[in-house]
Amino acid sequence: MTVVLDGAHLTCERVDRAARGSGIALGSTGRAEAAWRTAGLLDGPVYGRTTGVGANKDVAATDTGLDLLRSHAGGAGPVIEEFRARATLVVRLNQLLAGGSGVDPALLPVLADAVNQGLTPPIRTYGAIGTGDLTALATTALCLMGELPWTPPAGPSELSEQGGTRAGDPVPRFALAPGDALPFISSGAATLADAALACHRLGVLLSAATTVAAHSFRAIEASLEPLSPVVQRGPEQTGVASGLRALIGSTSPRRVQDPYGYRAFPQVHGAVLDALGRAERTVAEEMNAAPENPLIADGRAWHNGNFHSARVALALDALRAALVQTATLSAARLATLNDPAHTGLLPFLAERPGLSGVMILEYVAHSALAELRHLAAPVTLGGAVLSLGTEDHASFTPQAARSALAAAEPLEIVLACELVASVRALRRRGLPCDLPLDDAMHDRPLDADLDAARGLLPGLTPRRP
Secondary structure (H helix, E strand, O other): EEEEEEOOOOOOHHHHHOOOOOEEEOOOOOOOOHHHHHHHHOOOOOOOEOOHHHOOOOOOOOOOOOHHHHOOOOEEEEEEEEHHHHHHHHHHHHHHHHHOOOOOOOOHHHHHHHHHOOEOOOEEEOOOOOOHHHHHHHHHEEEHHHHOEEOOOHHHHHHHEEEEOOOOOOOOOOOEEEEEHHHHOOOOOOHHHHHHHHHHHHHHHHHHHHHHHHHHHHHHHHOHHHHHHOOOOOOOHHHHHHHHHHHHOOOOOOOOOOOOOHHHHHHHHHHHHHHHHHHHHHHHHHOOOOOOOEEOOOOOOOOOOOOOOOHHHHHHHHHHHHHHHHHHHHHHHHHOOOOOOHHHOOOOHHOOOOOOHHHHHHHHHHHHHHHHHOOOOEEEEEEEEEEOOEEOOOOOOHHHHHHHHHHHHHHHHHHHHHHHHHHHHHHOOOOOOOOOOOOOOOOOHHHHHHHHHHHHHHHHHOOOO
């Protein structure tokens, strides 16, 4: 389904859809056109248009914009994946449609055409610290100008039904005016793209986590008393408990109280969903706003710091910390599934005494959990002073967004380990389970089982509304 960009309604899910191959279409360009007309009438010093940038802010300069693009396109490290680069174009397009940049609106359909052809700029990994993705967007600008080549799509599977580079399609080109150079790159679009992709993927996994936990509840006959409506507080916790009760149905509890992995699931998982919701809202607000400096509005240029993304960095730091909490509970439930005291089965769900069964899953889960803890280190404790002291703070949101995106893999692995063990426990106890995982119980390599379980996670439960 085509994603329509209008500068007001872009969501994390729509960014993900467009990045993975859905075509895009432009909504109204009225606000962008109004800002462009205003920019053409401005008098007096305007940062980046009639002055230098950074420490050169007080130096009068004209027609230096193209040199600015060439000097700022110097990122480092590996080129980011196509879907991330495509998401960057989508986010920047949406921001430009929100108005405020003053960039020539004739640029917008050209940039949209690049997305729909599956073309991406060769954006390098390193170069931003949370005060604008200057290297990423300067590289994009040079592709538009023809000074750098677009990267063609890797294969047909990555393209939209309408898109794809076809023989005879013109290569998207646009001659940016010098005055449009800084306005085009004054954005954290690449960072917001990573943040949006991360929020969407983590949301899918966290939704699946409730179904995974439900299998474990049934496997050990955990008490449903902690899920009772009378003990819940807060909308997220209440929703988690309600959803989990519906998935489990009923159990025949054997213990007065179960370990925290079961008893505290609504509290811990409710907290991570609350953090996710806050991150999603914050990222969406930023993607549908004009981060421009200066902001062209109400007939003048407003010099400001809206490019600074402290809100996003703080929200992503909180989200990654919360992920560790919910993954830790998953690993704890995995331990109970290996324990005869909770399952009534042989240790490690082995086929016969002395065998290792799914023992190795605990090692795999804790390996992934260790990586998740590493990725949860807060970036907002850092600092930087740049450009001769003119820029004396940084949010390091790009690092927060990359870490959030990277956190999806270890979280997925932890959940897959629990799912493989819970399905085996259910089957060994003769309880119903219709998931298409291998039902062989003999000792064997479990990597294929984990791969299959990871593939099942996105479809286990519907995406949260």
